[in-house]
Amino acid sequence: MMSSAPLAPVRRRRVFYIPGYDPFHPRRYRELYRSEGREQARLSGYALDLKARTGAEGYGWHVTAEIDGQPVETEFEVLVWSDIVRDSMATSILATYLQLIRTAWIYIASGALWRLMRLRQGPVIAALYPVFLLLVQLLVALGLGAGLAWVLGQLGTGPMIWAAQILVGLGAAALLLRGFKRLDNKLFAYYLMHDYAHSAALRGQNAPELEARIARFTKTLSTALAAGEVEEVLVVGHSSGAHIGVSVLADLLHQGLPDNCPTLSFLSLGQVVPMVAFLPHADRLRRDLREMSEQRDIPWFDVTAPGDGCAFALCDPVAVSGVARAAQRWPVVFSAAFTQSLSPARWQELKRRYFRLHFQYLCAFDAPKDYDYFQITAGPLTLGERYKDRAPSPSRLTKPVNRYTSVEPR
Template sequence: MSKPVSRRRVFYIPGYDPIHPRRYRELYRKEGAAQAALSGYDIDLKPQDKSGKAKRYGWHVTGDIEGVRTETDFEVLVWSDIVRDSMEQGIAATYAQLVRTAWTYIASGALLRLMRLRKGPVIAALYPVGFLLVQLALALAAAGGLAQLLALVHPWAAWGGIIIIPFLLNWFRKKDNKFFAYYLMHDYAYSARYRGANPPELEARMAEFADEIAQALQGDSDEVLVVGHSSGAHLGVSILADLVRAGKVPRDGPTLSFLSLGQVVPMVSFLRDAWRLRADLAYLSARDELTWVDVSAPGDGCAFALCDPVAVSGVAPENKRWPLVLSAAFTQTLSPARWKELRWKFFRLHFQYLCAFDQPGDYDYFRITAGPQRLNERYRDRQPSKSRITSPVNRYTSVTR
């Protein structure tokens, strides 16, 4: 066994999220303190040292876990500005996105194949389509009712009923922080627009991320841990595949680890033009330069829980090693009262991987990110979840254009 980790660098890749990264710092502060109190260890979070090498928003964590003091520097690899730009669509443009995105997934057969894996995330994908159509139907019905009233004044006045349509649709849009219909529509449309390929601005940002991780691998940390949550998981796959291909993972450098959480890889890899992602999945799954652990839970209706992202995408090579697919088992690791409280809060559950557990099993986000064990040591003897899904159901399995 190698010596305990005394210094670690963590690079966190968020999903499709327009929110400022301070949200993740405050989440870590709150939930880390809660987990430490539950599990009997200490975590102290401080602001990022601006005089250090960090280029992006982050924070510093001191962990006193299992009798070992570990210093961890967190950085959030921010692409929220790209997300916000992609969400700057008017109401009419969003409905046009709805049609294009639905056609992309339905006509390609991807939607039906995704349903063979997990129905939860597919329902989550259909929700914004259905709810936006309901909003439109309600606006049209209200316009029809108003037109009938105005017709009592004068037949030509009935046309005035249409003026209520944009007002109602705009009201729904302003309330989207409660409905999430526009947000989710933009999310799925972002991947569907290029049929699974990465937009140029995202490719450029991913190259920047790769350079920063490569620089950390030249440093004096014991472990460099990349965490990809939700859509950030498939970004992490491609970023790390690029690093390994380029020979930027030194054999005598820090241990390289990759933790994917609540991944939605099939939503992208099942699209026709996702050649790059499929090639990166196949490549990374066979490499020994890193350890890749994938954690999800059937209780998370927004993720493709326990679906091996390489295998289900139909690109698993014969010498496949990764990922090790594990379950966070929400029904077992959350107390009955907590599970009852969160069970129908789908978006909150999608972030549970970054939060405290009442009865943590062998998955503890804070032990992994602030504790003395490397990811490969923590799960060295761990067998993959017996209920994982490995059936290759993807129609598109090509890895070259």
């Protein structure tokens, strides 16, 4: 059935935000929305206020806005999977290097790496960055250990010296590696390695704990739709949260949407879908991509930007994954146009801060064009109404390059 389109401006909305691979507490997103929303409201001349949400399950916040003269109340809820992320990151240094070997082998042996390189260079470089940096750290640590062992060797020979050389050499290398790991809040090598390892662990198949969380998210959305208390339910998936959102909404469609439910919309931001969809066992995700691309109930808009080196910018996630058919209608792919929407000074400040730019979709723009995260999430138009005349970007990539196109879940 079709979601019923509202006959009047949106007065009430529920937003369900699915983060990417992020181990932090969801209050991080509340404070980001608070500060950046206040700044965007100042720049764009509308009113927006945020307060903590009370008396409800889950973690979220309440937004009151007046945009284009229309008052709107929005309830935000973060669909949390950060505990799964933290568990996947709770590994030793040795285990991380074993992950590096296994993950590199999966992407290389499957051919996924070479095909991803035919899309955008940025996310592939981002994927190779932790491999390169972790190997450099290992070589420096081993070099230090070997150097100290050599110095000890100049003191003499014999079993005691040899034992001391081994102990001192290995100990120094281990201490330096620990030091490098403590700096990872600035280097992001371990963080990114764990991210790619998590996606590749089952060669694109969801881990059981993630499948269980997707089922929980689906139930949460179904309950919100059945309540019928708002004009729009908007799902926002950022980074890895985009492909989780695809599967949640596909599962929801399998169950069937409630009668007379609010408009249901999907906004994917900074997506990295090909990193998973190009793996051999990602049949479930490819099926969900195809079904979401052909359905009529949920308008889906995909926003990226060439300035974001961590996303597959302007890559149609369905088409490049090789599962698009003639019936494809979604997503509408377009750019947030960082270089045009940020002032020259602001762009110069941010353009080398790659990780920060990956979150720019959730932040204020000096001169937003037709993408304004806060008007989308707190304004009086549904996502479909806002972009009903928006044509896809003519520079988007739609050529199928994926080797694996099966859509039957294992």
